[in-house]
Amino acid sequence: MSTSVPWEHELRSWLEPFLAHLHHPARRRMGPLYVVGLIGPGERKSLQPRAARVAPADYDQLHHFWRSAPGTRRR
Numbered sequence: 531m532s533t534s535v536p537w538e539h540e541l542r543s544w545l546e547p548f549l550a551h552l553h554h555p556a557r558r559r560m561g562p563l564y565v566v567g568l569i570g571p572g573e574r575k576s577l578q579p580r581a582a583r584v585a586p587a588d589y590d591q592l593h594h595f596w597r598s599a600p601g602t603r604r605r
Contacts, residue, residue: 541565560595563588 545562552558567580577596581589 538566556591557595560585560588560592563592564595567592 542562545565549558549561552561563585564580567577567584570580570583572583573579577593578589581592585592
């Protein structure tokens with residue numbers, strides 16, 4: 531039995547062209563979780579509360595996804 535809701539399928543379809551450019555499987559998996567964390571309810575200023583909502587067991591991977599994206603590196 532699937533636990534996804536219709537909007538998750540629509541989001542995945544919408545994200546597909548963007549995810550196609552993420553060549554690593556882990557990045558393709560974390561991308562939708564990151565977006566759901568941004569558009570879902572709750573705190574958005576910190577990655578930690580978003581990860582706790584959408585991927586509690588994958589905080590480190592989600593953090594790596596965000597930190598390794600172009601334009602997010604600190605100088």
